[in-house]
Amino acid sequence: MSEPLSVSTPGPLLDIAELAKRFTVGGKQGLLARVTSFRKPVAPLPQLHAVDEVSFTIARGETVGLVGESGCGKSTLVRLINRLLDPTSGSIRLAGTELADFKARAFAANPHRARIQMVFQDAGDSLNPRYTAADAIADPIRRLKKMPGAKLAARVEALADMTGLPRELLSRFPHQLSGGQKARVGIARAIAVEPELLILDEPTAALDVSVQVVILQLLQQLKRELGMSYLFVSHDLNVVRLLCDRVLVMYLGKIVEQGPAAEVFADPRHPYTKALISAIPQADPAQRADRLRLGGEPRSPIDPDPTVCRFYGRCPKGTPRCAEEMPLLHPAGSARQVACHFA
Amino acid sequence: MTAIPALAVEDLSVEFRTRSGVVKVLEHVGFSVDKGETVALVGESGSGKSVTAFAVMGILDAAGKVTSGRAMFGGSDLLALSERDLAEQRGRELSMIFQNPRTALNPIRRVGRQIADVLVRHGGATRNDAPRAAIEMLKKVRIPDPERRAEAYPFELSGGMCQRIMIAIALACRPALLIADEPTTGLDVTTQAVIMDLIGELAGESGMATIFITHDLALAAEYCDRIVVMHAGHIVEAAPGRALFDHARHPYSAKLLAATPGETVSLDALASIPGGLPDLRRPDLPPCRYSGRCERRSEACDQPLPQRTVGEHHVVACWNPL
Ligand SMILES: Nc1ncnc2c1ncn2[C@@H]1O[C@H](COP(=O)(O)OP(=O)(O)O)[C@@H](O)[C@H]1O
Ligand SMILES: Nc1ncnc2c1ncn2[C@@H]1O[C@H](COP(=O)(O)OP(=O)(O)O)[C@@H](O)[C@H]1O
Ligand code: SF4
Numbered sequence: 018m019s020e021p022l023s024v025s026t027p028g029p030l031l032d033i034a035e036l037a038k039r040f041t042v043g044g045k046q047g048l049l050a051r052v053t054s055f056r057k058p059v060a061p062l063p064q065l066h067a068v069d070e071v072s073f074t075i076a077r078g079e080t081v082g083l084v085g086e087s088g089c090g091k092s093t094l095v096r097l098i099n100r101l102l103d104p105t106s107g108s109i110r111l112a113g114t115e116l117a118d119f120k121a122r123a124f125a126a127n128p129h130r131a132r133i134q135m136v137f138q139d140a141g142d143s144l145n146p147r148y149t150a151a152d153a154i155a156d157p158i159r160r161l162k163k164m165p166g167a168k169l170a171a172r173v174e175a176l177a178d179m180t181g182l183p184r185e186l187l188s189r190f191p192h193q194l195s196g197g198q199k200a201r202v203g204i205a206r207a208i209a210v211e212p213e214l215l216i217l218d219e220p221t222a223a224l225d226v227s228v229q230v231v232i233l234q235l236l237q238q239l240k241r242e243l244g245m246s247y248l249f250v251s252h253d254l255n256v257v258r259l260l261c262d263r264v265l266v267m268y269l270g271k272i273v274e275q276g277p278a279a280e281v282f283a284d285p286r287h288p289y290t291k292a293l294i295s296a297i298p299q300a301d302p303a304q305r306a307d308r309l310r311l312g313g314e315p316r317s318p319i320d321p322d323p324t325v326c327r328f329y330g331r332c333p334k335g336t337p338r339c340a341e342e343m344p345l346l347h348p349a350g351s352a353r354q355v356a357c358h359f360a
Numbered sequence: 361m362t363a364i365p366a367l368a369v370e371d372l373s374v375e376f377r378t379r380s381g382v383v384k385v386l387e388h389v390g391f392s393v394d395k396g397e398t399v400a401l402v403g404e405s406g407s408g409k410s411v412t413a414f415a416v417m418g419i420l421d422a423a424g425k426v427t428s429g430r431a432m433f434g435g436s437d438l439l440a441l442s443e444r445d446l447a448e449q450r451g452r453e454l455s456m457i458f459q460n461p462r463t464a465l466n467p468i469r470r471v472g473r474q475i476a477d478v479l480v481r482h483g484g485a486t487r488n489d490a491p492r493a494a495i496e497m498l499k500k501v502r503i504p505d506p507e508r509r510a511e512a513y514p515f516e517l518s519g520g521m522c523q524r525i526m527i528a529i530a531l532a533c534r535p536a537l538l539i540a541d542e543p544t545t546g547l548d549v550t551t552q553a554v555i556m557d558l559i560g561e562l563a564g565e566s567g568m569a570t571i572f573i574t575h576d577l578a579l580a581a582e583y584c585d586r587i588v589v590m591h592a593g594h595i596v597e598a599a600p601g602r603a604l605f606d607h608a609r610h611p612y613s614a615k616l617l618a619a620t621p622g623e624t625v626s627l628d629a630l631a632s633i634p635g636g637l638p639d640l641r642r643p644d645l646p647p648c649r650y651s652g653r654c655e656r657r658s659e660a661c662d663q664p665l666p667q668r669t670v671g672e673h674h675v676v677a678c679w680n681p682l
């Protein structure tokens with residue numbers, strides 16, 4: 018592929034630096050009070066820190082897993098990178114090009130759009146019910162690449178072949194396809210414009226295990242063949258362990274640990290990662306020996322205290338220092354980073 | 361195990377009339393749940409787990425018909441109760457957590473109020489205590505900022521939070537029987553563990569019996585006393601979780617396990633299950649509905665299926681078990 022946009026540069030494919038997204042919360046009421054109140058100076062509206070100064074990289078051809086509990090900011094982070102949402106601050110560099118400055122609203126028409134594509138959790142919901150499988154796969158090509166009709170049809174068939182979707186199903190509508198077939202359409206559509214980065218948000222969550230296996234194996238094979246990088250969001254830690262080279266662990270908007278998947282799973286350092294891994298359901302009682310249950314209550318993501326560790330209050334380790342000084346992500350071993358004073 | 365069955369489902373068969381014919385969705389389904397026990401129903405989507413739950417709760421949709429069977433609960437057959445008696449039981453002693461939480465919540469009532477309503481109606485709380493108790497319930501299911509969230513409407517909350525609200529409502533009135541249909545699907549594992557512990561606590565404290573529908577076999581094995589494996593409307597195997605993992609006897613159970621990413625070292629070590637569920641509208645369905653996909657099939661498999669006891673609490677419906 019010798020397109021001018023994707024000149025191979027040294028360094029990581031994706032370089033995220035101090036990326037933040039804060040949502041203003043408090044509702045219309047607060048907003049109204051703000052503009053109509055002449056009497057007293059108003060306090061700034063509360064801010065929900067969904068993604069809080071996050072930095073990480075993804076190398077070419079690398080699969081990075083993103084894990085953490087619901088509400089920790091995974092989808093927001095993914096939407097920032099995919100340029101569906103504008104960051105509050107920070108940088109998103111794709112092979113050296115800064116994408117954070119482009120407005121999300123106009124990004125659909127941006128020439129860089131093709132370089133990052135997404136596979137959604139529920140393939141069924143994300144497909145237009147009035148599009149056939151062929152239309153769905155052709156759609157991003159039509160919008161982002163100029164391609165004559167005959168060539169387009171051939172390309173769609175080639176994509177069906179690559180993703181194991183029988184060609185005779187191309188004329189079907191989503192409701193005429195099984196879950197696994199819809200997942201294949203979702204993947205074919207995402208790789209149609211030859212992205213360098215594929216973001217997968219729980220791509221197999223809605224599938225039966227027997228179908229999940231086939232889709233995961235397909236993703237692994239496509240990655241080998243096409244050399245894409247993956248950012249893979251999943252609650253299924255066993256799947257992350259099997260598919261990912263590296264893993265990022267998020268807690269309340271912050272990355273609290275990152276490193277090679279095998280190392281993180283074998284020897285988690287951050288107390289939250291430890292709790293997470295010990296909560297993976299185990300059929301074998303012997304594997305459940307050191308179960309860790311988190312007590313306490315999660316801290317609020319709204320105007321969090323910048324001097325308190327986000328995990329403080331639920332952390333089994335928690336000391337006074339944790340309530341006075343926010344731990345920063347620091348190296349722990351050659352390829353790992355942890356944000357805990359004691360790890 | 362004290363072995364007082366809280367619920368005994370016997371010979372349950374359900375059909376749906378559709379435009380393209382009668383679908384025999386459940387056939388001779390039987391299992392029981394003791395007081396304080398949690399029994400998992402597992403199997404691919406379409407195998408009849410939800411329909412089993414709906415039949416027991418008396419909430420099958422109009423096209424569905426129970427053609428045989430009983431569901432004995434507290435001395436009466438739930439399938440024979442009048443709609444009014446059943447509605448009464450449902451509120452007080454039977455609770456269900458639905459697969460799609462958002463549609464099951466009242467969209468125009470604040471979630472804290474919805475929990476408080478249940479506590480007043482079925483949990484013995486007064487109107488005054490109920491709001492506080494509702495917030496306690498939100499804490500138990502790990503909703504952050506429970507005071508603020510109690511004031512929210514369902515549409516203001518994420519799917520994962522609505523799910524936990526549903527769980528809070530279902531558990532608020534301390535039911536004698538809980539049917540939970542994929543209650544933790546989509547929740548992260550730490551929250552899932554909290555919910556499972558909560559169900560376990562209620563089972564221990566108040567003897568709540570639970571039917572836990574899931575597609576996660578490891579989850580079922582860890583938290584449930586027994587696992588019932590369904591395939592195409594039949595129960596093919598029932599066993600304690602450990603026994604199932606150690607030695608699954610039905611070929612389908614074994615395939616399900618081989619497709620589950622557990623302790624395996626690589627993706628290539630996992631194998632999918634060949635074929636799919638048979639078309640349940642076929643008039644000539646074979647006695648074993650797995651036979652079209654089965655590698656162990658023999659001539660015997662055309663005979664009515666045997667129920668073989670192969671261990672303690674371990675039953676398999678197969679002519680050639682592993
Ligand atoms: N548009 C929005 N307005 C306000 N808050 C939001 C919005 N989108 C997400 N949030 C909040 O941001 C936090 C992170 O959410 P999300 O990224 O969806 O987490 P995850 O995908 O990890 O479950 C949550 O507290 C969520 O309520
Ligand atoms: N209202 C209905 N009309 C016709 N068939 C139905 C209806 N509801 C469920 N079914 C059929 O019953 C079978 C079992 O469905 P279900 O109990 O939802 O499976 P599970 O919960 O195990 O995924 C499926 O084949 C499904 O198509
Ligand atoms: S009864 Fe026969 S066809 Fe059915 S599962 Fe057993 S061996 Fe296979």
Ligand SMILES: [Mg+2]
Pocket residue numbers: 091092093
């Ligand atoms: Mg999300």
Ligand SMILES: [Mg+2]
Pocket residue numbers: 409410411459541
């Ligand atoms: Mg179901």
